[in-house]
Amino acid sequence: MNANTPAARTYVVTGAALLGFLALTIAAAYVNLGPLNTIVAMAISLAKGTLIILFFMHVRYSKPLLWVFVGAGFFWLGIMFVLALSDYMTRRGW
Amino acid sequence: MSSLATEAPVAHQFETADQQREAATMGMWLFIATEILFFGAMFLGYTVYRLGYPQAFAEASRHTLIAFGGTNTAVLLISSTVMAFAVRAARENRRGLLVTLLLVTSSLGALFLVIKGFEYSKEISEHLLPGRSFQIDAADPAHAEMFFYIYWLTTGVHALHVTIGVVLITIFAIRAWFTDAFVNHDTAVDLLGLYWHFVDIVWVFLFPLIYLIDRHS
Numbered sequence: 001m002n003a004n005t006p007a008a009r010t011y012v013v014t015g016a017a018l019l020g021f022l023a024l025t026i027a028a029a030y031v032n033l034g035p036l037n038t039i040v041a042m043a044i045s046l047a048k049g050t051l052i053i054l055f056f057m058h059v060r061y062s063k064p065l066l067w068v069f070v071g072a073g074f075f076w077l078g079i080m081f082v083l084a085l086s087d088y089m090t091r092r093g094w
Numbered sequence: 095m096s097s098l099a100t101e102a103p104v105a106h107q108f109e110t111a112d113q114q115r116e117a118a119t120m121g122m123w124l125f126i127a128t129e130i131l132f133f134g135a136m137f138l139g140y141t142v143y144r145l146g147y148p149q150a151f152a153e154a155s156r157h158t159l160i161a162f163g164g165t166n167t168a169v170l171l172i173s174s175t176v177m178a179f180a181v182r183a184a185r186e187n188r189r190g191l192l193v194t195l196l197l198v199t200s201s202l203g204a205l206f207l208v209i210k211g212f213e214y215s216k217e218i219s220e221h222l223l224p225g226r227s228f229q230i231d232a233a234d235p236a237h238a239e240m241f242f243y244i245y246w247l248t249t250g251v252h253a254l255h256v257t258i259g260v261v262l263i264t265i266f267a268i269r270a271w272f273t274d275a276f277v278n279h280d281t282a283v284d285l286l287g288l289y290w291h292f293v294d295i296v297w298v299f300l301f302p303l304i305y306l307i308d309r310h311s
Contacts, residue, residue: 005182015175022167026160029306037310041302048171048298056178056291058284062119069120073127077134081141088142 006055014055021048115281122285126292133296136248140303143240150237152308157222157230157238158245162213163305166206167297170256173202174294177263181287184280189270192283196267199290203260210253245304252300255293262286 025044033040054060059070108114144151180195221229224243232238266286269275276283 005185008179008182011175011178011182014178015171018171018175019168022164022171025302025306026164029302029309032310038307041306045299045302049295052174052291052295052298056174056294057288063116066116066120066123069123069127073123073130076127077130080131080134081138084138085141085145088145 006058006061010055014051017051018048021051115284118281118285119288122288126288129292133248133251136244136251137299137303140244140248143237143244144307147234147237147240150232150234151241152311153232153234154230154238154241154245155304155307156309157220158305159213159216160305160309162209162216163301166209166213167301169202169206169209170294170297173199173206174291176202177287177290181280181284184270184276184283187277187280189274189277192276193267193271196263196270200260200263200267203256203263203290206256207253207260210249248300249304252293252296255296259290259293263290 021044025041028040028044029037031037053070059066104111104114108117176195177199180192180199183191183195217223221227222242224239224246228235228239228242230238230242263286266276266283270283
């Protein structure tokens with residue numbers, strides 16, 4: 001069957017991990033890490049987003065074709081960011 | 095698992111119930127892809143301005159109200175967890191549990207909006223709404239105002255999505271309670287769950303970008 005429902009425990013652990021990451025990202029924001037602050041915050045958000053997509057949205061339990069559909073959205077987002085920023089970040093005086 | 099409900103009836107263009115569910119799930123992810131790009135454009139605008147005016151954005155970010163933002167993040171994460179259980183209840187045809195969990199989810203969504211409303215009202219009274227009355231104690235008020243333009247735009251569009259979610263989830267709860275619309279038809283609940291989790295993910299990225307830029311100094 002396509003979307004097997006994971007064990008209830010999986011949802012509890014995922015939810016707890018998400019709240020743990022929230023506490024971590026707030027705590028990390030009050031420590032001066034220089035330019036690393038933004039990178040740490042984004043890494044934690046990526047981890048949270050990945051947990052939600054894999055477990056709450058059941059992508060972990062889905063067929064490869066669905067992974068393509070999921071990946072495509074983020075791939076296009078990547079194209080938009082890379083092309084736009086390759087312009088702005090190489091402008092003189094920006 | 096044999097105890098799980100099978101979708102019936104199957105529309106004539108599909109061979110099996112599983113195929114029908116997969117097609118619906120892919121359609122929903124296609125919609126989510128358009129939403130990723132919709133929000134993505136706003137995140138891109140944020141990124142460009144923040145790269146250009148890092149100091150103004152850091153200063154403006156310290157004026158945001160982290161107690162509201164942090165609480166709201168927890169509220170949305172918990173609501174997503176409850177929603178995951180609601181989808182599971184629908185899959186197992188447990189109607190009473192489904193209604194209860196949907197109502198808990200929509201209540202948490204409503205709580206998010208109430209908290210956001212108090213936050214907005216406090217910000218308006220602190221003159222942080224861009225426009226004629228905008229005032230901020232910052233070295234570069236023009237670009238600090240740009241931060242707040244983006245803040246109101248992104249959180250406003252996100253709050254609109256939360257509102258749509260709360261309305262839909264409430265309608266689903268009412269239908270699950272008074273009809274047997276979702277008995278052996280749980281795909282719709284599954285897709286509603288995908289929407290709600292997506293709205294949660296958007297906030298997961300908005301939260302640090304708005305509230306946590308430069309908290310330590």
